[in-house]
Amino acid sequence: MKTVLMVAEKPSLSQSIAKILSRGNLNSRKGLNGVCSVHEYTGTFMGQSVRFKVTSVCGHVMTLDFIGKYNNWDKVDPAELFSKAPTEKKEANPKLNMVKFLQVEGRGIDYIVLWLDCDKEGENICFEVLDAIQPVMNIPRGNERVIYRAKFSAITDTDISNAMNHLGEPNRNEALSVDARQELDLRVGCAFTRFQTKYFQGKYGNLDSSLISFGPCQTPTLGFCVERHDKIQSFKPEAYWVLQAKISNCAGDSMILDWDRVRVFDREVAQMYLNMTKSTRETKVESVSKKEKVKQRPQALNTVEMLRVASSALGMGPQHTMQIAEKLYTQGYISYPRTETTQYPENFDLKGALRQQANNPYWSDTVKALLAEGISRPRKGQDVGDHPPITPMRSATEAELGSDGWRLYEYITRHFIATISQDCKYLQTTIAFSIGMEHFTCTGKTLISPGKSGTLVNVYSAMPLGEGGCMLESAQ
Numbered sequence: 001m002k003t004v005l006m007v008a009e010k011p012s013l014s015q016s017i018a019k020i021l022s023r024g025n026l027n028s029r030k031g032l033n034g035v036c037s038v039h040e041y042t043g044t045f046m047g048q049s050v051r052f053k054v055t056s057v058c059g060h061v062m063t064l065d066f067i068g069k070y071n072n073w074d075k076v077d078p079a080e081l082f083s084k085a086p087t088e089k090k091e092a093n094p095k096l097n098m099v100k101f102l103q104v105e106g107r108g109i110d111y112i113v114l115w116l117d118c119d120k121e122g123e124n125i126c127f128e129v130l131d132a133i134q135p136v137m138n139i140p141r142g143n144e145r146v147i148y149r150a151k152f153s154a155i156t157d158t159d160i161s162n163a164m165n166h167l168g169e170p171n172r173n174e175a176l177s178v179d180a181r182q183e184l185d186l187r188v189g190c191a192f193t194r195f196q197t198k199y200f201q202g203k204y205g206n207l208d209s210s211l212i213s214f215g216p217c218q219t220p221t222l223g224f225c226v227e228r229h230d231k232i233q234s235f236k237p238e239a240y241w242v243l244q245a246k247i248s249n250c251a252g253d254s255m256i257l258d259w260d261r262v263r264v265f266d267r268e269v270a271q272m273y274l275n276m277t278k279s280t281r282e283t284k285v286e287s288v289s290k291k292e293k294v295k296q297r298p299q300a301l302n303t304v305e306m307l308r309v310a311s312s313a314l315g316m317g318p319q320h321t322m323q324i325a326e327k328l329y330t331q332g333y334i335s336y337p338r339t340e341t342t343q344y345p346e347n348f349d350l351k352g353a354l355r356q357q358a359n360n361p362y363w364s365d366t367v368k369a370l371l372a373e374g375i376s377r378p379r380k381g382q383d384v385g386d387h388p389p390i391t392p393m394r395s396a397t398e399a400e401l402g403s404d405g406w407r408l409y410e411y412i413t414r415h416f417i418a419t420i421s422q423d424c425k426y427l428q429t430t431i432a433f434s435i436g437m438e439h440f441t442c443t444g445k446t447l448i449s450p451g452k453s454g455t456l457v458n459v460y461s462a463m464p465l466g467e468g469g470c471m472l473e474s475a476q
Helices: 011-022 078-082 098-106 120-133 157-165 172-200 218-234 267-278 303-312 318-330 350-355 364-373 403-419
Strands: 002-008 027-030 037-045 048-056 062-066 087-091 111-115 147-149 240-242 245-248 254-259 284-295 424-435 438-449 469-471
Touching: 002 011, 002 098, 011 037, 011 048, 011 111, 011 157, 011 318, 062 172, 078 172, 098 120, 111 120, 120 172, 245 424, 267 438, 303 318, 303 403, 318 403, 350 364, 350 403, 364 403
Parallel strands: 002 048, 002 111, 111 147, 240 469
Antiparallel strands: 027 037, 037 048, 062 087, 245 254, 254 438, 284 424, 424 438
16 A cells, blocks of 8 residues: 655644544554654545555754854854855754654655645745655656645635645745745845944943844844834924814703814914804804715735734734734634735635634624625735635634634634625714804714624724823813
């Protein structure tokens, strides 16, 4: 019986994939490194009965570094690191013995299926795995194809089964692009880190110059932080005054009017307007206008928007958010959480994803109504060619996910439901008033069709009125 080795990017992924494909009928054991498990079962592959072994790596198998003699800071001119210094691949984490582990599990296998994450880094890891396994696997007969690549965006029965039924090939060009980026990061980062560290040593007594690092990513990030810090430090709050009028009718009903001038920055001028307004005992209605308006449903969710909302509204930092999102993904609750795309492909099964939520007690009524009435096509976004937008793939409850896991999952799910709901429609009525020489307005909204407003939780924090604002005495 032939053997198929399948390799995922993380131990939790390999377990989920093995359980789905074996339908739970598998045997598991620890690998020699004690970190990666191996899950075994029998099944059919390419029309023949085979033994499957499903395991994983722990991210990158290899890392790039300069050969030994160029790691001496004192004997090597940093400029040499740009061109003269040769590089070599080393094990990313020698303690894991990942290369040896892959060779032990890959010895004598007939086929390999690569289940690495479907991005450029994943393609690069594909070839790191192949470099370790190909020398020890069985030699193929003639032109027999033995290397396969699985493409998937979610850990669900449907997605994993479809990926297994439509296996492709790893993309060498994408893998090489990662090699190029790694070499650029290494050469630029090391050269400038060594140069500026040695340059600043001893120049300023209060500067910790033991290591002043430089990196193509960290440098612009530091620039953003410094720019923001400078703006905060240079900001000078300025007091302003707002005139607010409270009017009442004969029945005793009252309302607050907004001043058309919005605010003034001179206290004496504000007091003048207040005195002028208070001297008038009647308010005149100048005009009444009504206009139907639309609050658009949101675009499909990508990583940047998820992190922004998690930080501003849920109080969860980016690193913590991504850890939770990765866990939700590996457990099959959401699709792949690293994507820049905000537009679903035409063949994406939106109704199928929505049906998964039909019996969830938190939003089942909304979902069933959408399925009965028909969903709206999501707004057009941007397709950058990576993964579909972040989407809930199966129903969950707070008890299953825990506090933070549930809060993030709830936001992702409500956002998805909102993207395929009708836009919110409302009637906005604006009444213009005059009190003496000053003009005020009052605006009200009447809901026509709730659309997404009945689905998407308002997770955005209320912002304060303004910095340094003061309110004058109301004019009755």
